[in-house]
Amino acid sequence: MPSTADLSHRDISINFLNLTVEGSDEVSRLVMHAITCVERDESIAIDLIKQASSLLRPRAIAKEDERTRATTGGLAPWQVSRVKKYIEENLSESISLDELAQLVRLSTSYFSAAFKVSFEMSPHNYIVSRRVEHAKDRMANSNDSLSVIALDCGLSDQAHLSRIFRRAMGTTPSAWRRFSISQADALGA
DSSP states (O other), rough: OOGGOOOHHHHHHHHHTTOOOHHHHHHHHHHHHHHHHHTOHHHHHHHHHHHHHHHHHHOOOOOOHHHHHHHSSSSOOHHHHHHHHHHHHTTTSOOOOOHHHHHOOOOHHHHHHHHHHHHOOHHHHHHHHHHHHHHHHHHOOOOOOOOHHHHHHTTTSSSHHHHHHHHHHHHOHHHHHHHHHHHHHHHHH
């Protein structure tokens, strides 16, 4: 594998062909904010760098590949929309793999494999990611305690929320909330 020094400008530009101007501005904003935050709160700075790097990940799947993938072992469009709707409506409840499979009239094992093809992650990881996004929305738009938000997201307690949130976002829910509030204040000022 070539070192970073061995990569040509052409190689690097190929990796970022799909980065839009808006995405580039967002990456720049995140990195600059991480630089200013690193002395005050290193965990927020790390989170910002992770967000910026996720925007830089190449989107290498061509449209033809997406169509092929959808027809080879994935869920049908009606199944995808039904599963998404069910998960969103039941985030505060326990959601089992068996329930989801029954919802789209598939066996549990086939559903799990088809879900991975369609969503590019396991059903469990998808549900966890939706719960984290729901928690982020609740933290940004309400003053509810983290324990209340955890229960609303279908998690057992605040510690459970903290574990999955840190694993997904690289920072704690309270640090993320402080950062979100500081961003809102900075934009409002």
